Amino acid sequence: MILWTAFITGLIGSLHCVGMCGPIALALPVGNQPAWKQFTGKAFYHAGRITIYSLLGALLGTFGWGLKLAGIQQGLSIAAGATIILLALAGNHKAEVIFQKPYKWLVGNRLHSLFRNSSISGLYSIGLLNGLLPCGFVYIGLIGSVATQHVTDGALYMAFFGLGTAPLMFAFSIVSHFISLELRTRLNRYIPVATVIIGCLFIVRGLNLGIPYLSPQLDKSGQIVKECCTPQAKHP
Numbered sequence: 001m002i003l004w005t006a007f008i009t010g011l012i013g014s015l016h017c018v019g020m021c022g023p024i025a026l027a028l029p030v031g032n033q034p035a036w037k038q039f040t041g042k043a044f045y046h047a048g049r050i051t052i053y054s055l056l057g058a059l060l061g062t063f064g065w066g067l068k069l070a071g072i073q074q075g076l077s078i079a080a081g082a083t084i085i086l087l088a089l090a091g092n093h094k095a096e097v098i099f100q101k102p103y104k105w106l107v108g109n110r111l112h113s114l115f116r117n118s119s120i121s122g123l124y125s126i127g128l129l130n131g132l133l134p135c136g137f138v139y140i141g142l143i144g145s146v147a148t149q150h151v152t153d154g155a156l157y158m159a160f161f162g163l164g165t166a167p168l169m170f171a172f173s174i175v176s177h178f179i180s181l182e183l184r185t186r187l188n189r190y191i192p193v194a195t196v197i198i199g200c201l202f203i204v205r206g207l208n209l210g211i212p213y214l215s216p217q218l219d220k221s222g223q224i225v226k227e228c229c230t231p232q233a234k235h236p
Contacts, residue, residue, distance in 0.1 A: 002147075002153075002205070003157060003160045004160075005202075006145075006160040007160045008164065009198050010137075010162060010163065012198075013140070014166075014167070014168035014169055016135075016136070017137065018168060020135060021130060021135075025045070025173040026173060028041060028042060028123060029115055029117065029122075029123075030123070040120070041120065042123075044127065045123045045124065046170065047124060047127060048125065048128040049127045049131040049165070050162030050166070051127070051128060051131070053161055053162040056131075056142055057156070057157050057158025058151050058154050059154070061145050061146070061148050063146055064149040065151060076149065076206065077202050077205045078202070078206035080144060080146060080147040080206075081201070081204075083143050083199075084195060085200070088192045088195035089192065089196070103132060107132065140198075142158070
């Protein structure tokens, strides 16, 4: 269930990504190549983004695992959901502004110089650096990866998040002239609503309501409690 939440979060967030990362996708140096090379190059670009997302997810999943070992696990999913809702209500762009200077310091002019390189490695590298671009929706995804409380699950969570962003981003790079600014603006109005719903799903999941997949009952170690039937006593 939680991995599908990651995919849906990425799918919704891709509406935001089109406005923010769309120009990068359109500027990829693949325009003069055969169609199959363009497709391959764009695929490696998105693979680079997903690689970075997965590594960040593994890092944040490890952080969540540390909180679990410290005994801070019961309310972690609830706290993650509440934080996601607060980010949605406050506006993702505020979180993006905070990380703009560190991104410029880390990346500098490297991203611009890579646009002169149309090789597969160059396009993959563009995706890697693009994955570090300050993005409020990526931060929402990373909050979810903390709630997985495991390095592998955190990486998978962000991989599914990245896969969710890919379809619309891929389509936008091919048929961008069909997607008007008015349509994008209209769709963006619904992003905060969808984000709040995702935050609510995390809160429900942390309440241990015993609902399969949605809010499974967890024991103190964080494992799903499996219901079992106690055998009835045999009468002589």
